[in-house]
Amino acid sequence: MSELTIHKDSPVRSRIHPQSFALYASFASIFMMFAAFTSAYIVRQSSGDWLDFAVPNVFYISTAVLLLSSFTIHYSYNSFKNKKEQAYKIFLLISLVLGSLFVVLQYNGWSQMFAQGIDMKRNLSGAFFYLITGAHAAHILGGVSAIIVAIIHAYTLPFKVTEKRRHRFSLVVHYWHFVDFLWIYLLVFLLFSR
Numbered sequence: 001m002s003e004l005t006i007h008k009d010s011p012v013r014s015r016i017h018p019q020s021f022a023l024y025a026s027f028a029s030i031f032m033m034f035a036a037f038t039s040a041y042i043v044r045q046s047s048g049d050w051l052d053f054a055v056p057n058v059f060y061i062s063t064a065v066l067l068l069s070s071f072t073i074h075y076s077y078n079s080f081k082n083k084k085e086q087a088y089k090i091f092l093l094i095s096l097v098l099g100s101l102f103v104v105l106q107y108n109g110w111s112q113m114f115a116q117g118i119d120m121k122r123n124l125s126g127a128f129f130y131l132i133t134g135a136h137a138a139h140i141l142g143g144v145s146a147i148i149v150a151i152i153h154a155y156t157l158p159f160k161v162t163e164k165r166r167h168r169f170s171l172v173v174h175y176w177h178f179v180d181f182l183w184i185y186l187l188v189f190l191l192f193s194r
Helices: 018-045 058-081 085-115 124-156 163-192
Strands: 004-007 010-016
Touching: 010 018, 018 124, 018 163, 058 085, 058 124, 058 163, 085 124, 124 163
Parallel strands: none
Antiparallel strands: 004 010
């Protein structure tokens, strides 16, 4: 599953696919944005109006759902490469359901926090939690949109394993694994930076 292409005029030289490069560059910028959020979190934590709160358990459930979705989308990708059409399509649909469920569970967690009086005006730590987890959920929604496009391709195009389709699907899978990893990083940070 290499993203490198060999050019016939220079068999020793290879380069990364431009779409893959653009995706990886976006990973770097997204990660830097969240690094800035977490740095600001640490700096503001020393202010006198910082109030810690218990993270609702639903965020742990959503984490398990997201991890499972990473498995299902990878299994779908491997099924596509191995020409197992039914498994490819079914696990792609399951990935969409799990990704959507993650967002629903996140919203449920925010609702629980708000019901406990943790809002963005009176609780600075709560405001940061909403900002960080909300920004991540927006990236998840971007991934869900990409999965929807992959499902449209899966169900409307004749099933055929081509390099172009494999590469296009691999970009979706890489993005999904990235936002999964990013969530683990953010949750661990939010839990252990208290």
